[in-house]
Amino acid sequence: MHIPKHLARWSVITAAAGMSACTLFQQTPYQPYSAWGGGGYSETEVQPGLFLVRFTGNESTTPGRAADLALLRAADICLQRGKGYLRVGGLATKAVQSGYVPGATTSTVIPTGPDSPPVVTVTTLPPTMLYSPESGIAVTCTEGNQEGAWDANYLARAIRTRYSIT
Secondary structure, three states: OOOOHHHHHHHHHHHHHHHHHHHHOOOOOOOEOEOOOOEEEEEEEEEOOEEEEEEEOOOOOOHHHHHHHHHHHHHHHHHHOOOOEEEEEEEEEEEEEEEEEOOEEEEEEEOOOOOOOOEEEEEEEOOEEEEEEEEEEEEEEEOOOOOOOEEHHHHHHHHHHHHOOO
16 A cells, blocks of 8 residues: 555654643653653752752643642652751742744635635644743751751652642
8 A cells, every 4th residue: 555755744743743742731740850751850969968959840830830849859858868857948930941833824725616716715823932840949958847947758748649649
């Protein structure tokens, strides 16, 4: 069976668009950062016990979820180090450009008769910029409940419950 080239090309484009749409409609899960996985968390220990934690979401992730998952990662880091509390400084969430969907123009030609010109309809869609939320936070892990410290166990449990994360 022979498939014309233009149909084969469109089937590949349609399949690629379908796979992209699947990731667009699901919010980024709580996972280590992966460009192919649609984002996730990352951290850097910039001084002993001081971490910069970041969570990058995809286009479907809300800014609130990105901030919460950055806080969850911060709590997990402290708990993994045997520290029950954390001090949070400078939580910030911003929108970063993460993609671009080019505009499209389609034309429809409807014949009206042998002696009449056809009706031509042209539809143009503008390009779309895609934005993703990115939250960053500075965190210090502490052992005791110092003034201004947050309970890491309580914070982690509350966020996991809210988003049904196991």
